[in-house]
């Protein structure tokens with residue numbers, strides 16, 4: 001995930017608004033009101049504004065679902081609005097850039113969060129292992145989401161998939177010149193490949209898939225070959241690599257599929273349209289195992305104070321309508337094969353072969369991938 005929004009930490013803004021409220025209340029109070037009464041009023045106001053005590057009152061009173069999200073607001077806002085319109089349940093979101101797991105752990109049973117939204121299967125594994133999730137018991141979810149996109153113990157579900165593909169210069173790379181991940185290590189690409197850090201979850205997941213298919217030793221060799229082919233030290237995000245191709249710094253990069261759509265249809269930053277137009281998309285390994293896929297998804301927190309609403313929200317996210325919106329807004333692929341792919345996605349990739357490696361295997365090889373990255377000093381150029 002990239003470009004997550006600045007965290008909207010509820011504590012600070014709420015305290016600021018408490019101070020403002022206190023000042024207003026203080027001006028209106030009779031001058032001789034006993035200090036104790038003042039203290040009572042103030043502490044009541046503060047407790048109402050405290051997210052943790054607020055959460056306790058919400059349990060029974062408020063028709064809301066609280067969400068911690070690593071996904072950006074522009075992406076999930078259409079889903080939140082559609083959900084509220086449909087159910088009358090309000091949504092409150094804390095957009096986080098990092099630290100979601102630490103936050104949930106430190107908040108413990110006082111956490112106001114009901115649902116978490118994030119990307120990458122390893123992040124779900126970490127949340128599950130830390131014991132901050134609970135089983136999603138929903139017939140709707142079980143009907144909507146294929147088994148392979150659900151945690152075997154029901155602790156999280158995938159909502160969309162994304163392919164990790166090769167971006168290649170339209171001008172400098174011939175059609176068919178590179179067709180597989182394995183070829184990224186071919187010496188003919190010496191000094192011509194750009195990538196973000198090897199340690200980013202997107203790249204780690206790709207490496208885990210190579211470990212699963214070829215074993216650790218072969219993957220180490222591949223990683224060394226890829227490192228030797230880099231045009232520069234790993235840096236930036238997936239889109240920055242495509243920009244580098246446009247600028248002639250390199251000819252090939254590795255990136256998630258939806259970034260192509262995010263660049264090509266980017267009216268806010270129209271310069272990115274030119275980046276997208278400078279590249280062709282290669283969905284690797286079509287002649288054998290298929291292209292490496294990862295997921296975005298949702299989970300129910302262990303102490304969800306609004307569990308019923310949370311399940312309704314997750315049910316909604318698994319619906320055809322929500323799956324379609326995800327694709328339309330972020331160019332991701334719905335996990336439900338019955339959902340029509342949004343028109344813009346169809347332009348990106350019609351039918352390509354996906355690597356059906358179980359998500360569990362990606363999670364299992366995660367640590368091995370990090371060890372290999374350390375061993376070849378991938379990010380040190």
Ligand SMILES: [Fe+2]
Nearest residue numbers: 001002119256
């Ligand atoms: Fe991303």
